[in-house]
Amino acid sequence: xxxxxxxxxxxxxxxxxxxxxxxxxxxxxxxxxxxxxxxxxxxxxxxxxxxxxxxxxxxxxxxxxxxxxxxxxxxxxxxxxxxxxxxxxxxxxxxxxxxxxxxxxxxxxxxxxxxxxxxxxxxxxxxxxxxxxx
Numbered sequence: 001x002x003x004x005x006x007x008x009x010x011x012x013x014x015x016x017x018x019x020x021x022x023x024x025x026x027x028x029x030x031x032x033x034x035x036x037x038x039x040x041x042x043x044x045x046x047x048x049x050x051x052x053x054x055x056x057x058x059x060x061x062x063x064x065x066x067x068x069x070x071x072x073x074x075x076x077x078x079x080x081x082x083x084x085x086x087x088x089x090x091x092x093x094x095x096x097x098x099x100x101x102x103x104x105x106x107x108x109x110x111x112x113x114x115x116x117x118x119x120x121x122x123x124x125x126x127x128x129x130x131x132x133x134x
Contacts, residue, residue, distance in 0.1 A: 003028045004059045004127065009035045010042040010075065011064040011093065020062065020093075020119045024127075034058070039070045043078055050084055060112075060127065062093040065101055076108045085110040091127060093117065 017035035036042035065072035091113040
């Protein structure tokens with residue numbers, strides 16, 4: 001079975017980041033999970049890896065929509081502008097039940113899924129399915 005080697009979790013909620021990291025670790029101890037509460041720093045980290053160490057890019061980014069500084073859609077636009085869309089898959093990971101957000105997410109070529117919070121134990125299987133068996 002394939003597994004995610006590296007994941008970024010981008011959410012302004014520290015507690016949700018912790019819970020998400022712990023749950024992913026329970027399902028796949030080998031997965032390296034890096035969490036960010038600041039989406040701008042997450043983007044800068046992605047861009048740095050893209051320009052210096054492409055082999056170390058995450059397999060998937062779990063991305064919240066509603067965050068301060070830049071929201072999830074701004075983050076996706078920045079990825080597109082920098083050419084990251086072809087290199088990193090994104091799963092929107094949000095508390096937004098707004099159908100328009102789901103439709104808007106689907107317009108980005110690197111968005112492979114849309115999940116509503118909270119993260120559950122079963123969600124890791126869904127992440128694998130979205131990221132690898134699309």
